[in-house]
Amino acid sequence: MAFDSLRDFLGHLEAAGELRRLTQPVASELEITELADREMKKPGGGQALLVEKPTVNGQISPFPLAINALGSYRRMALSLGAPSIEEAAAALGALVKAKPPASFKEALQLLGTAFDLRHARPKRVKDGACQEVIHHFDAPPPRTTPWPPAPDWRTPAAFDPRPPTLLNLPIQQCWPLDGGRFLTLPCVVTRDPDTGARNVGMYRMQVYDERTTGLHWQLQKVAARHGRRYYETGTRMPVAVFLGGDPVYTFCATAPLPDGLDEFLLAGYLRQKSAELVRCQTCDLEVPADADFVLEGYVDPAEPLREEGPFGDHTGFYSLPDRYPVFHLTAITHRQRAIYPATIVGPPPMEDYYIGSASVKLFLPILKMTFPELVDLALPAEGVFHNLVFVSIKKTYPMQAFKIMHGLWGMGQMMFAKYIVVVDDDVDVHNSREVLFHLCANTDPQRDALFTKGPADVLDHATPVLGVGSKMGMDATRKLPGEGHPRDWPPLIQMPEAVRQKIRSMLA
């Protein structure tokens, strides 16, 4: 199901009892974080919040701010227009299974074909709501008088037509030691200068001033690879950033798609309608016509990298300052009644847990095609994505648990997995207590642990070198002959189902 706009999606959430509106002013400096953090920590992720009057340095912004819009399994499913993420995953799995791939590469190619099957290719359109208001930065600077009181978010007549700059959008300073204000849900569009392949990735942006920001694309991400090519050739790199629109775009920007596969294909497939893209005003890139805001600009390879951070990160710690490219704005365009989308990251669980879990669930059927023994996989919230991976397998031959560890470490962003625990197929990987029980009971640490090395998440403050780290795998499966366990393996204590059922009915 396609949503016409972020506002349309929020309307759906409100009708479903999934949205709460805050009518009183809330400061974009820390207060929105405190508000959203309390909501995100509620069981199941709480509700989406629409802050109707976010303030910036005490002034009410003309743009409401939406936060936690994807922060529950239900809202994630609603954003994909599916009854549940599992059903969306099953549909994608069935599509790809139509012609079983012989290799992982083929599975990925097939993914592209699968998206094509549903006519998911993006469509170029002449104009779009995201360009209802256009502000070129070569034009005279905007007026600096304060914004008038915020209009009711549903009343178009009250809109103030003055174009915004980065300094009066409700961009948050999330945590006390943050180096400044950060755009937290920007979808960053870049192109591979060699192949022309487009990428959409979500990389936070620190606001330096009215016209420049940092671009925190980490070393191993696709836009960073694109960037390195522009630095090698010394050519100016066009970058377009969009915020809002159909929420499926936000999800797709975070999804770990293989380099070269256009996120708009996945978006088109999921929303069952081609993404409609409009050309930017000042650069040769395209953005969704229904986006709420578009920041157009470039990175200049001749300019030195600039310090970015610190930033209260999804690790639960501040990521320390580091040097990243500078993004120069050439234009801001936006919808007349744009809503500014945001999130916060910090000590888990946060909204990003649900976004990440949706990716895992959606791509599990494709992983299973490469690893037929794989039964289920979970990234518990405490592991803040890839620090901790629980995987269950149907083991049929010795050392298969180690085979799956190596396989996962070699696959895309699974390279960041710090700890992988492999359990048997009868263990529920979504129940951390059950996994820990089997981990403790079934392992002899020296025999069952594997240490290796590889690329690490640059946000991991525990690795001695940035982006380089060690990894540990634990084989917590029952041991087979040939796995160095000469003794008998004891049966697990279990009550027959008939007895359980009888006592259940007796107590009911």
Ligand SMILES: Cc1cc2nc3c(=O)[nH]c(=O)nc-3n(C[C@H](O)[C@H](O)[C@H](O)COP(=O)(O)O)c2cc1C
């Ligand atoms: C809320 C949120 C914020 C994120 N911020 C960043 C970031 O600042 N830098 C980064 O490299 N990845 C960040 N990520 C992860 C990337 O979006 C993710 O790895 C994505 O797959 C990258 O796209 P790519 O593979 O096209 O590079 C963030 C993810 C989420 C959900």
